[in-house]
Amino acid sequence: xxxxxxxxxxxxxxxxxxxxxxxxxxxxxxxxxxxxxxxxxxxxxxxxxxxxxxxxxxxxxxxxxxxxxxxxxxxxxxxxxxxxxxxxxxxxxxxxxxxxxxxxxxxxxxxxxxxxxxxxxxxxxxxxxxxxxxxxxxxxxxxxxxxxxxxxxxxxxxxxxxxxxxxxxxxxxxxxxxxxxxxxxxxxxxxxxxxxxxxxxxxxxxxxxxxxxxxxxxxxxxxxxxxxxxxxxxxxxxxxxxxxxxxxxxxxxxxxxxxxxxxxxxxxxxxxxxxxxxxxxxxxxxxxxxxxxxxxxxxxxxxxxxxxxxxxxxxxxxxxxxxxxxxxxxxxxxxxxxxxxxxxxxxxxxxxxxxxxxxxxxxxxxxxxxxxxxxxxxxxxxxxxxxxxxxxxxxxxxxxxxxxxxxxxxxxxxxxxx
Amino acid sequence: xxxxxxxxxxxxxxxxxxxxxxxxxxxxxxxxxxxxxxxxxxxxxxxxxxxxxxxxxxxxxxxxxxxxxxxxxxxxxxxxxxxxxxxxxxxxxxxxxxxxxxxxxxxxxxxxxxxxxxxxxxxxxxxxxxxxxxxxxxxxxxxxxxxxxxxxxxxxxxxxxxxxxxxxxxxxxxxxxxxxxxxxxxxxxxxxxxxxxxxxxxxxxxxxxxxxxxxxxxxxxxxxxxxxxxxxxxxxxxxxxxxxxxxxxxxxxxxxxxxxxxxxxxxxxxxxxxxxxxxxxxxxxxxxxxxxxxxxxxxxxxxxxxxxxxxxx
Numbered sequence: 001x002x003x004x005x006x007x008x009x010x011x012x013x014x015x016x017x018x019x020x021x022x023x024x025x026x027x028x029x030x031x032x033x034x035x036x037x038x039x040x041x042x043x044x045x046x047x048x049x050x051x052x053x054x055x056x057x058x059x060x061x062x063x064x065x066x067x068x069x070x071x072x073x074x075x076x077x078x079x080x081x082x083x084x085x086x087x088x089x090x091x092x093x094x095x096x097x098x099x100x101x102x103x104x105x106x107x108x109x110x111x112x113x114x115x116x117x118x119x120x121x122x123x124x125x126x127x128x129x130x131x132x133x134x135x136x137x138x139x140x141x142x143x144x145x146x147x148x149x150x151x152x153x154x155x156x157x158x159x160x161x162x163x164x165x166x167x168x169x170x171x172x173x174x175x176x177x178x179x180x181x182x183x184x185x186x187x188x189x190x191x192x193x194x195x196x197x198x199x200x201x202x203x204x205x206x207x208x209x210x211x212x213x214x215x216x217x218x219x220x221x222x223x224x225x226x227x228x229x230x231x232x233x234x235x236x237x238x239x240x241x242x243x244x245x246x247x248x249x250x251x252x253x254x255x256x257x258x259x260x261x262x263x264x265x266x267x268x269x270x271x272x273x274x275x276x277x278x279x280x281x282x283x284x285x286x287x288x289x290x291x292x293x294x295x296x297x298x299x300x301x302x303x304x305x306x307x308x309x310x311x312x313x314x315x316x317x318x319x320x321x322x323x324x325x326x327x328x329x330x331x332x333x334x335x336x337x338x339x340x341x342x343x344x345x346x347x348x349x350x351x352x353x354x355x356x357x358x359x360x361x362x363x364x365x366x367x368x369x370x371x372x373x374x375x376x377x378x379x380x381x382x383x384x385x386x387x388x389x390x391x392x393x394x395x396x397x398x399x400x401x402x403x404x405x406x407x408x409x410x411x412x413x414x415x416x417x418x
Numbered sequence: 419x420x421x422x423x424x425x426x427x428x429x430x431x432x433x434x435x436x437x438x439x440x441x442x443x444x445x446x447x448x449x450x451x452x453x454x455x456x457x458x459x460x461x462x463x464x465x466x467x468x469x470x471x472x473x474x475x476x477x478x479x480x481x482x483x484x485x486x487x488x489x490x491x492x493x494x495x496x497x498x499x500x501x502x503x504x505x506x507x508x509x510x511x512x513x514x515x516x517x518x519x520x521x522x523x524x525x526x527x528x529x530x531x532x533x534x535x536x537x538x539x540x541x542x543x544x545x546x547x548x549x550x551x552x553x554x555x556x557x558x559x560x561x562x563x564x565x566x567x568x569x570x571x572x573x574x575x576x577x578x579x580x581x582x583x584x585x586x587x588x589x590x591x592x593x594x595x596x597x598x599x600x601x602x603x604x605x606x607x608x609x610x611x612x613x614x615x616x617x618x619x620x621x622x623x624x625x626x627x628x629x630x631x632x633x634x635x636x637x638x639x640x641x642x643x644x645x646x647x648x649x650x651x652x653x654x655x656x657x658x659x660x661x662x663x664x665x666x667x668x669x670x671x672x673x674x675x676x677x678x679x680x681x682x683x684x685x686x687x688x689x690x691x692x693x694x695x696x697x698x699x700x701x702x703x704x705x706x707x708x709x710x711x712x713x714x715x716x717x718x719x720x721x722x723x724x725x726x727x728x729x730x731x
Contacts, residue, residue: 073695080480097698100481189678250567253590253679262568372481374696385680389592411699413482 027321028060030085032075034068039279044337052328059321068191075312079103084314086322091191092127092308095136097372100412104135105313110323116330116345121362124344127308130370131215135312137326138344142274142307143358143365144199144296151290152269155179161270161294165203165237168270168297172246175269182248182268184241188388190255194380195305196272200237202366203299204230208376209369209405212416217371217409221402228398230300235387235394237299242388252388264288272296274307275342278354293357295364306365308344372412379404467711474705480698493705502681502689503706510685513600513671514664518657520604525611525656526649532612533619543616550609558673561602565589589675596683599674603664611656618652619645658721662714686710 035042049061064085066074072094078084079101090098098104111117111125111134124138148161153171156178162168172183187193201208206227209217221228241247248268251259263271264280266287281288296304311329316322328334335343341350342358349355368377383401386392409415474493479485497503532543549557564572565588573585588598622645630640668687671677677684677692684692686706694703 076480076695076698097481102483250587250590253587258568267568372698374481374698378692378696382680385678389679408697411697412479413484 136310202303216416529615
């Protein structure tokens with residue numbers, strides 16, 4: 001009897017502990033984002049995440065908002081310290097670096113069983129695949145079109161938006177003469193400037209780093225006079241835009257915020273930009289009401305920057321829950337609510353102004369090579385400054401950039417010896 | 419008698435033993451109280467410093483885990499052969515010299531003005547501190563907008579006052595970016611000088627000024643002969659502290675220009691950051707940081723031994 005009483009007492013004391021062990025704590029996933037919480041897409045995403053947590057009581061999502069410019073450095077430092085989040089926003093330019101750091105989870109097995117896979121644009125997934133391994137998932141597509149204020153073009157007597165570089169310069173000069181406003185805008189610094197440069201290089205049939213037969217990369221402009229000539233022409237085009245008053249002199253110092261803000265306020269007529277400008281249209285309905293979208297002007301060929309903004313999924317303590325949440329963010333419900341105009345899903349098309357004109361550019365989209373891009377993009381940004389601010393010769397800038405790219409590839413161990 | 423003498427001699431001996439034990443006890447208590455501070459210094463200052471020095475002699479890359487090994491002086495050679503090193507050194511010198519000079523001049527002027535018996539003096543003394551209490555990142559972002567060529571107030575006012583014909587991109591110009599950030603740094607830091615110099619000014623005996631005035635000395639002569647000598651000690655301390663604080667300052671430069679455009683405002687702290695976080699070359703970044711530390715230590719010892727020598731005289 002005494003033993004029974006002791007046994008019951010011990011059981012009563014231990015039972016709550018066992019119960020709490022069985023009743024699993026919800027898993028908390030750290031999700032670093034770079035959205036603007038005041039914008040519609042962020043509000044929709046927050047609402048969708050709340051719905052996900054209701055339907056998945058074992059998973060809690062802890063979001064942290066960090067500006068894009070700061071997100072890269074914070075991610076690099078965190079990964080190096082072994083403190084990476086479970087998922088994050090990012091730029092496709094960071095894929096090579098994070099892969100080199102061995103930070104990303106291999107999503108290939110999960111994606112193979114994923115029923116929604118066929119609803120994602122194949123080249124969006126391909127751009128996030130390195131050596132046969134899917135290392136990230138597409139968050140939204142940032143295809144770039146030529147946005148223009150129809151009213152300013154009409155005022156200048158420009159019948160149709162430009163289709164080539166030469167037409168762009170001519171149209172911009174007419175606009176400046178007729179309206180007093182500059183015809184075009186560029187980003188001379190920040191994350192967007194190397195993206196724009198990559199696009200112009202692609203339009204002139206040049207690659208900043210080519211994959212060689214040994215699987216590594218190299219800039220071969222110095223070995224290939226044709227490539228060097230085409231690269232030089234791109235920098236000459238930048239110089240022409242400044243000399244012929246196509247762009248404002250201060251555009252050499254614009255980041256993406258100045259570029260987008262000034263265009264949305266009607267400060268200049270045309271810009272290469274993305275579907276996120278629909279948010280600006282909501283904020284500035286008057287000045288953005290005459291905006292139309294067409295393919296960017298072509299150089300030797302048509303091309304545009306294919307920005308596949310990824311979700312990076314890191315090697316996590318909770319891989320199943322992380323995949324559950326990541327795949328939820330690519331569901332039809334989430335994408336329709338959050339990214340209706342720039343979804344990587346083929347069955348989310350978007351409207352006639354901010355959706356289809358951009359997604360139709362998918363076939364001509366180009367992306368950065370999947371190498372560690374840290375100093376390559378910085379060198380690309382500097383090359384624009386050399387042409388526009390230091391007034392260096394386009395040929396010497398092209399030669400400098402070619403060498404700088406190879407130096408960077410050498411430092412990260414990714415240069416081809418062929 | 420002998421017993422009494424023995425007792426008397428034993429007393430000082432026992433007292434000295436007690437005194438020695440008390441001293442030991444006090445020493446142990448002192449060590450106990452100093453231990454947290456010592457641990458803090460060791461863990462948060464000594465260890466990172468030694469680690470930086472150690473890594474400066476090794477190969478280390480943030481994205482390439484296979485980059486390891488002893489580098490010798492390779493990292494230092496990488497820095498010295500970088501074409502941006504000499505300009506960064508010159509920019510650091512320019513930024514430091516102009517900042518400290520501007521802060522001192524403005525701080526002294528403000529301190530002298532605030533030392534005058536004017537109405538509302540207490541309110542002005544409160545207002546003058548405002549630039550210093552605003553976080554650097556917030557101040558930097560605000561000044562980016564103020565200096566913006568398209569929307570900034572500074573350009574608008576300067577054009578309206580006829581000081582410039584057209585708005586200028588102060589932070590986007592190769593010739594103006596560094597000086598623009600220096601100006602903002604002076605605005606931000608001069609209150610520290612003002613407070614310190616104001617306190618020193620209040621300690622200057624009024625009778626000296628009165629006596630000098632009676633002897634016919636004008637205000638300027640009194641300032642240089644009476645006031646400045648009293649401010650010398652405080653001034654030297656402020657200047658040397660700010661030389662070091664300004665030379666290693668990263669925040670303003672990074673927030674406002676990130677060392678651009680085209681490295682025209684790149685200082686050594688910005689260069690260290692870029693080596694580590696953009697080039698991922700942690701070894702070279704540590705080498706540059708060690709060199710920077712060497713410069714600062716040299717300046718400190720020059721000041722320290724100069725003051726000591728003066729004290730000895």
